[in-house]
Amino acid sequence: MTERSALGAQVAGIVGGGSMGGAIARGLVESGSLAAERVLVADHGQEHRRALAELGIRTFPDEGELLAEEPGVVVLAVKPQVLPQVMASVAPSCAGRLVISIAAGVPLSALEAALPGARLVRAMPNLPVQVRSGATVLATGPTATPADVELARELFLALGAASVMREDQLDVAGAAVGCAPAFFALFVDALTRAGLRAGLPAAGCRELVETTMRGCAEQLLDEGVHPRAYLERVTSPGGTTAAALFALEPALVEGSYAAVDAALARTRELAGA
Template sequence: MDKIKATVGIVGAGSMGGAIARGLVASGAMDASDVFACDPSADKLAALAELGIGGFASAEKLVDAGTDVVVLAVKPQVLPEVAGGLSDKLVGRLVVSIAAGVTLSTLADYLDGARVIRVMPNLLIQVLSGATAIAPGQAATPADVELVRGLFSALGCAQVMREDQLDAEGAVVSCGPAYLALFVDTLTRAGIRAGLPAQACREMVEMTMLGVGKALLESGEHPRAYMEKVTSPGGTTAAGLLALEPHLLEGSYGAVDAALARTRELAGA
């Protein structure tokens, strides 16, 4: 992988901000000397410092360091305070927000004059298998978008979308790790019910899930084409799929609809 020729400062070293910082270095996309973070927690900064990532006690000091990209990895409820305190320093700068539900229009109000991009990563960036949606603001340039796409592609995959598609992406992809973990759990319980030992069953189901993901990504096959490879006419897999598919499809539609409805409720709160 070619190194990304930029410097990145991350405001907030919590679960997502810390994962972004660690992932950019662990993936080989960036040298640790080009990644910086700030957080009020000395312990979080110390953990990043072990990787060579520079730390700052305050967002103001980090922004003053003049990184090419500033990532606001803070919770939506504290974003107005954080952005308000930095707005004068971020005029003309490329700013990336991961705050769910905070629109580009609102970010532009908070950060007048900044080149703003919204991203929605999921938690699997922690293992470099994340999925991130990117929605650029009007002031962001094509080069800005490509730089941000490169950063988050190093943590998994990244797709550029319209902002109006982000809620659906969140309901599918951001919630997706929990949906898939639930499927692993329910399939494991079905195996235990059929007589398999619990620990062995869970490990085999988890490895199967991992293998299918890798196989689909590496081959580029459509999932249904892959299903045909392991489904013999009139066989056991065909019988299992016939029983499972209607319920799984209905449940998936229902889960995404429920997540979207809750997203809209929270946005209107």
Template sequence: MEQLLLSVIGGGAMGSALLRRWVAAGVYSPKQMALREVDKDRATALQQELGIRLLADPSEAGEAEILFLAVKPQVFPQVVAEIGQPAATELVISIMAGIPLQQLQQAFPRQKVVRTMPNTPALVGAGITAICYGPGVTPQQRDLVERLFRAVGQVVTVPESQMDAVTALSGSGPGYLAVILEALIDGGVGVGLPRPIATQLAVQTLAGTAALLQQEQLHPALLKDQVTSPGGTTIAGLQVLEQAGVRGALMQAVRAAYERSRQLQGS
């Protein structure tokens, strides 16, 4: 049996997405990865799909070089109690919102710890993950962490003081954009488009705009000016958005999510 290199605790939406991408990208072979998932049906389905190992006992997770925590922050104390002190593990990586490096280090005093915040587009390999490192993480370990998350999208490194802001913007951002898309689709239906066509138009417009901004490295304001002709349709719509305070509402949404993330970290 191959040496166990990565143990994943939690096979929910993000944990399973990461496992699928790592297998597809060949980051590790399936036999080098193991999963601990309390939902037996979900665990069995992932094992059959990916060929990974399943951990019957949580303490077995400590036999891997890397322990990857993909569970809800509320169950973190229970997970720590079940795993115990991992004997072979050198690095602990967390995607749990609101669990600071200090708390991770207290739970795993012999290991190096890393805190990350991926977002849901990682499910299709188009996410972005913010990473902050605990004391003593080596350059080789940093390279490994970034390799893991580059398999599901882009990577940025930030100080831990900015993780609540990351959570508010990129972590919660897909929710804001989904509301905007839903409103655009309903608007299209309201002016006579069939819903499937309105949905296709709105989704591709968002995806294409993001791709254009990224590829051409355009500032959003510049792109807005390029598509806004004097007395045209776009400026008529933009005037309504300004009158409704959409720009300010989005900024306030990020602020509210930021404050809530800070509250959760302190709870």
């Protein structure tokens, strides 16, 4: 446990136990990175609290009671729209503490203004952190020490991949990678519906698509093969995949560019809100 001892000795207090806060809490506990009693989660929702408490995680109905436990690391995992009021409430307890915000679009400058004296890191994770296959980008301001950055990186490394980048790159990562689980789920759903429409039986159609997606992701990662080279393995000259790609590629490429641009535009709106 030498490499993980810095994280393993911490108490992490997560404010917001919804989709992402809950996924981080579960990931930390289920990976064995933090003992369940070292993970504290505040959430308004009784159902969220009950599900997390089943894992042994200590839960609280609001951020005040959680902060009273003096966690070494505070993770702010509420929606950007409610973050200002949450920060106003936690500011006095966060001075001198490491605070990691995962809120999309809320810049370090806004966090610094709202949380004087806190040591601040921004993180942009994605949903597979819950199964320790997430991808997180971190950005830090002048208030965070090198040890803080290392601890934040260790925390998200326990949940998948984690890298430190500039803050503007973190925003792009949010648009391209933070949102990507929704893009992939949409593609699975669309392909399933296309298969059904063309005559596959409903039972099992989605499973075929999902199993294929998992297998492709494993091959791409395990072999380190470039996506274009992988695609060519499937594509016979004059064959069925070539015909399909001719139809799919323009829409998918254009749609992906437009999706990331739209997410980034919304990120910038939230930053100005």
